Amino acid sequence: EDQVTQSPEALRLQEGESSSLNCSYTVSGLRGLFWYRQDPGKGPEFLFTLYSAGEEKEKERLKATLTKKESFLHITAPKPEDSATYLCAVQEGGDYKLSFGAGTTVTVRA
Amino acid sequence: NAGVTQTPKFQVLKTGQSMTLQCAQDMNHEYMSWYRQDPGMGLRLIHYSVGAGITDQGEVPNGYNVSRSTTEDFPLRLLSAAPSQTSVYFCASSSNGLSRYRETQYFGPGTRLLVL
Numbered sequence: 001e002d003q004v005t006q007s008p009e010a011l012r013l014q015e016g017e018s019s020s021l022n023c024s025y026t027v028s029g030l031r032g033l034f035w036y037r038q039d040p041g042k043g044p045e046f047l048f049t050l051y052s053a054g055e056e057k058e059k060e061r062l063k064a065t066l067t068k069k070e071s072f073l074h075i076t077a078p079k080p081e082d083s084a085t086y087l088c089a090v091q092e093g094g095d096y097k098l099s100f101g102a103g104t105t106v107t108v109r110a
Numbered sequence: 111n112a113g114v115t116q117t118p119k120f121q122v123l124k125t126g127q128s129m130t131l132q133c134a135q136d137m138n139h140e141y142m143s144w145y146r147q148d149p150g151m152g153l154r155l156i157h158y159s160v161g162a163g164i165t166d167q168g169e170v171p172n173g174y175n176v177s178r179s180t181t182e183d184f185p186l187r188l189l190s191a192a193p194s195q196t197s198v199y200f201c202a203s204s205s206n207g208l209s210r211y212r213e214t215q216y217f218g219p220g221t222r223l224l225v226l
Contacts, residue, residue: 004152034214043114043200043217044153087152096141096160096204097168098215100152 003027006088006101013108016077021104023088024070033071034098035064036087044087047073078108111136114218116201122224123191131186131221133201141204142184143215146170146197153200159184191225198222 007022025033032051036044048057050066057064061082063074073086085105089098117132135142143158145168155168159178173195175187184203188195199222202215 036217041220043202043219046214046216049214089153097143097155097158098153100145100154102150102152 003092003099004088004090004101006086006104008104009102010105011107013075013078013106015079015108015110018074018076018078020075021073021086021106022070023073023101025088025090026069027090027092027099029093031091031093031095033066034089034091035062035071035073036089038085038087038103047086075106078106080108080110082106083108113137114201114203114216116199116218116221118221119219120222120224122226123188124226125192127191128187128189129191131188131199131201131223133184133186133218134182135184135201135203135216136182137203137205137216138181139203139205139216140181141215142178143168143202144174144176144184144186145200145202146195147200147220148197156186156199188223191223193225196223196225 005024032049035047038044048064053068055066061076065072085103087103089100114135140161144156145153147153154170156174157176159165165176198220200220201218204215
């Protein structure tokens with residue numbers, strides 16, 4: 001059973017059209033939830049870590065929120081440079097390991 | 111700091127050949143790991159290490175070996191390559207520690223492997 005599910009798989013936006021990405025998880029004892037950005041042909045780049053329900057973090061046009069069962073990555077007034085694949089990962093209990101979702105590919109058209 | 115470096119960037123192998131994917135980090139991180147990334151499946155953990163001399167298996171370890179003789183290096187060995195190992199391989203590292211706000215994992219640029 002998948003621990004981390006991301007939706008939608010792909011998202012096409014017009015520049016300035018705000019939207020949200022979803023990451024739902026089923027692990028018990030969440031230690032941390034991570035968001036990464038990945039550009040084509042490159043390694044994942046760290047964006048945020050969320051640790052407890054109700055927590056929110058922001059970076060430029062991105063805002064990540066966390067509940068007990070899911071996390072949202074909100075993209076406000078996106079620009080073409082926000083086009084990328086966004087990955088969600090969870091860390092459970094006392095484990096170092098990360099379990100990743102399959103990602104959401106965001107394309108922002110000018 | 112160079113961060114996490116990986117070599118080679120791209121490799122083509124024939125079935126049955128062996129090779130080693132190199133990973134190095136200059137951040138004095140204790141924790142290092144190897145992932146493979148396949149379309150539609152996300153990143154899957156192959157092996158990881160919590161310090162020099164200590165390694166353990168991840169989600170998909172079969173067909174891969176690792177060792178950790180130094181803090182800086184964590185090579186991944188394919189002993190007999192198979193077409194199913196065609197993938198993009200990423201190495202990652204982070205500082206060790208069980209504190210809640212420990213550092214996140216930093217990823218290398220990846221190695222693209224094609225097994226014919």
